[in-house]
Amino acid sequence: MRRADVATLLAGTRVCVIGGSGGVGKTTTSAAIAAGMAARGLKVAVVTIDPAQRLATALGLGELGNAPRRIDPERFAAAGLQLGDGELWAMTLDPKRTFDELIARLSPDADTRERILANRVYGELSDAIAGSQEFTAVAKLYDLAQEGDWDLLVLDTPPSRNALDFLDAPDRLAAFFEGRALQALLRGGGAGLRLLGRGAGLALGLLRRVTGAELLSDLSDFFRLLGGLLGGFRERAEQVEALLRAPDTTFLLVTSPEREPIEEAIFFQRRLRAAGMTLGGAIVNRVHAEAMAIGAADEDDASLADLPARLEREAGLSPALAKTVAAAFADEHALARRDAANVARLAQRLGADLALLRVPLLDGDVHDLDGLVRLGAQLFADQA
Amino acid sequence: MPRLADKRLVFVTGKGGVGKSTVAIALGIAAARRGLRTVVAELSGQARAAETFGIASPSGEEVRLDGGGLHAISVDMERAMEEYLHERAGRVGDLLAASRAFHTFAHATPGMRELLTIGKVWELADDPRRVPRARPYDLVIVDAPASGHAVGALSTPATFAEIARVGPIANQGRTIDATLRDPAQTAVVAVALPEELSVTETISLRARLWDALGHEPVAVVVNACLPERLGPRQARTVEEALERARSPLVRAALRAARSEHVRAGAQREQIARLAEGLAGIPRIELPYRFSARLDPAALGALADRLEELL
Numbered sequence: 001m002r003r004a005d006v007a008t009l010l011a012g013t014r015v016c017v018i019g020g021s022g023g024v025g026k027t028t029t030s031a032a033i034a035a036g037m038a039a040r041g042l043k044v045a046v047v048t049i050d051p052a053q054r055l056a057t058a059l060g061l062g063e064l065g066n067a068p069r070r071i072d073p074e075r076f077a078a079a080g081l082q083l084g085d086g087e088l089w090a091m092t093l094d095p096k097r098t099f100d101e102l103i104a105r106l107s108p109d110a111d112t113r114e115r116i117l118a119n120r121v122y123g124e125l126s127d128a129i130a131g132s133q134e135f136t137a138v139a140k141l142y143d144l145a146q147e148g149d150w151d152l153l154v155l156d157t158p159p160s161r162n163a164l165d166f167l168d169a170p171d172r173l174a175a176f177f178e179g180r181a182l183q184a185l186l187r188g189g190g191a192g193l194r195l196l197g198r199g200a201g202l203a204l205g206l207l208r209r210v211t212g213a214e215l216l217s218d219l220s221d222f223f224r225l226l227g228g229l230l231g232g233f234r235e236r237a238e239q240v241e242a243l244l245r246a247p248d249t250t251f252l253l254v255t256s257p258e259r260e261p262i263e264e265a266i267f268f269q270r271r272l273r274a275a276g277m278t279l280g281g282a283i284v285n286r287v288h289a290e291a292m293a294i295g296a297a298d299e300d301d302a303s304l305a306d307l308p309a310r311l312e313r314e315a316g317l318s319p320a321l322a323k324t325v326a327a328a329f330a331d332e333h334a335l336a337r338r339d340a341a342n343v344a345r346l347a348q349r350l351g352a353d354l355a356l357l358r359v360p361l362l363d364g365d366v367h368d369l370d371g372l373v374r375l376g377a378q379l380f381a382d383q384a
Numbered sequence: 385m386p387r388l389a390d391k392r393l394v395f396v397t398g399k400g401g402v403g404k405s406t407v408a409i410a411l412g413i414a415a416a417r418r419g420l421r422t423v424v425a426e427l428s429g430q431a432r433a434a435e436t437f438g439i440a441s442p443s444g445e446e447v448r449l450d451g452g453g454l455h456a457i458s459v460d461m462e463r464a465m466e467e468y469l470h471e472r473a474g475r476v477g478d479l480l481a482a483s484r485a486f487h488t489f490a491h492a493t494p495g496m497r498e499l500l501t502i503g504k505v506w507e508l509a510d511d512p513r514r515v516p517r518a519r520p521y522d523l524v525i526v527d528a529p530a531s532g533h534a535v536g537a538l539s540t541p542a543t544f545a546e547i548a549r550v551g552p553i554a555n556q557g558r559t560i561d562a563t564l565r566d567p568a569q570t571a572v573v574a575v576a577l578p579e580e581l582s583v584t585e586t587i588s589l590r591a592r593l594w595d596a597l598g599h600e601p602v603a604v605v606v607n608a609c610l611p612e613r614l615g616p617r618q619a620r621t622v623e624e625a626l627e628r629a630r631s632p633l634v635r636a637a638l639r640a641a642r643s644e645h646v647r648a649g650a651q652r653e654q655i656a657r658l659a660e661g662l663a664g665i666p667r668i669e670l671p672y673r674f675s676a677r678l679d680p681a682a683l684g685a686l687a688d689r690l691e692e693l694l
Binding site: 021024120121261316317333367 | 400553
């Protein structure tokens with residue numbers, strides 16, 4: 001296992017995708033990485049998903065709009081980070097709008113576009129289509145990459161329980177529109193249906209019975225209209241997948257040191273490897289490192305038993321306070337041990353070649369630019 | 385307190401990673417202790433409840449977790465669909481369920497997964513059950529999707545009823561929706577961490593849930609609350625002692641106590657914000673767990689804390 005900083009990991013990278021399970025600090029890590037790379041003179045855009053309100057406000061992301069906006073460098077200068085020639089742009093993804101834009105772009109003509117956007121099934125249920133956020137996130141990334149105007153794009157992936165959902169999104173969406181059997185079925189008969197084999201003719205009649213005729217007709221209309229976009233979607237899904245596999249695209253894994261996110265991270269890495277995508281490294285946030293830093297995690301329980309007395313003697317604490325402080329440390333110590341064991345497991349599974357960064361637990365949430373700069377100091381060697 | 389024991393369906397929701405599953409299982413334990421035939425229903429394909437109890441849980445099967453009334457199911461869309469078709473159309477329905485074309489259709493239809501899983505949850509407490517020879521549960525505790533998705537999923541029955549207007553799906557959708565809207569039968573419990581993002585989302589859940597179902601979360605469980613070990617004067621003393629102390633171990637101990645104090649203070653601010661945003665909604669705080677394993681005994685201790693919600 002190497003110890004490296006993010007700037008080294010991302011050298012030569014044009015697209016950086018930040019993956020990991022929910023609640024591990026992906027969004028703040030993405031923003032800190034983007035800011036740190038901008039401070040190296042790059043023009044960077046970060047696509048965030050659902051940032052905390054105060055962080056969004058701090059970045060100036062309060063306003064609507066589904067395109068990156070430039071962050072005032074003065075804001076970072078005030079927090080102690082000089083962007084110099086670099087530029088930081090940021091946006092919050094609007095999944096519904098991104099999907100609408102995609103439909104508009106892929107529609108063969110204005111009439112089809114209008115009819116899809118006005119279709120009741122689309123209107124009511126487009127949020128549910130193929131896991132909207134997962135697909136729209138990568139679709140937006142692709143659009144920005146096509147603009148070609150960026151030195152580096154950083155994508156914060158959706159806070160899904162399963163960190164891998166978005167990896168499947170292009171495939172799932174293609175499969176969704178590829179249902180040729182479905183197309184034939186809904187076109188309502190003839191040769192197409194007979195090709196489907198036993199039970200299909202029956203299926204259509206029964207479908208009416210279990211869904212109701214009106215729903216079937218709306219759905220049929222919906223699928224027929226989208227059928228016209230099928231080729232475009234297929235192509236788009238392939239392009240997105242190619243982008244994720246490109247040699248200058250790097251995935252970074254973000255996790256916390258708890259057991260479940262670590263297990264997700266290990267699984268995620270296996271999937272990435274199987275899919276032929278490049279994992280650049282892993283970042284473990286919120287590591288209880290206080291006790292580890294001094295090697296105290298290795299000390300035996302005897303030295304901790306002695307701790308209250310030492311706190312009285314060496315720090316002049318009252319017996320009661322010494323006991324309280326020792327109890328707090330004993331708990332911290334247990335967490336540090338747990339974290340160390342989990343991180344060691346991750347390191348072992350990722351292999352010796354992969355970079356692993358540990359970020360110690362910071363006091364309080366990161367919700368402003370000062371916090372981002374503090375986090376950046378842990379990620380970039382020369383910002384420390 | 386919300387008297388969850390009197391409901392049929394309890395949805396436990398919150399942002400990803402806040403401990404929804406843990407709270408759902410602990411609530412299940414507390415309900416089973418009351419003598420209720422209880423099932424913890426997981427919707428995300430996982431089987432955490434069964435795993436915790438060391439019980440094998442094939443997808444879509446109801447399994448018993450202990451000697452009492454506690455059960456679990458990892459809801460499976462395919463199984464739910466087969467059951468629904470069988471009930472509607474008997475052997476013909478079975479044929480339909482076996483048709484590939486029909487599966488393609490069901491998977492492609494947006495919202496169908498949500499509709500089927502919510503329908504299955506509803507069915508677990510329905511009397512008589514759709515599943516042959518199965519008994520209805522007194523209480524279904526749902527380990528629901530993250531709150532953004534949960535509100536969407538809870539609205540699917542109404543959405544389908546609205547789009548379909550007439551026919552079997554419309555009727556089914558309306559029946560389920562009526563149960564979900566009835567606060568005497570359905571309750572939502574929010575789980576939050578004392579952190580900004582989670583608190584903000586939980587506060588906004590109140591309005592979104594009201595728009596979707598016409599009722600509010602009946603309680604909020606704040607998970608992983610750090611102990612407040614130091615008073616303000618003690619915190620100052622620790623701060624001053626740090627300037628004197630020399631040995632690494634003593635310094636590390638003082639820093640650990642100070643860091644926990646600062647983080648606990650930040651948590652209290654967030655809890656105050658949550659209390660303001662969810663004024664009138666009962667709140668239960670669960671302590672931060674310093675131990676690594678979450679076994680049935682640890683869950684039992686959490687269940688003690690949640691018992692008053694029943």
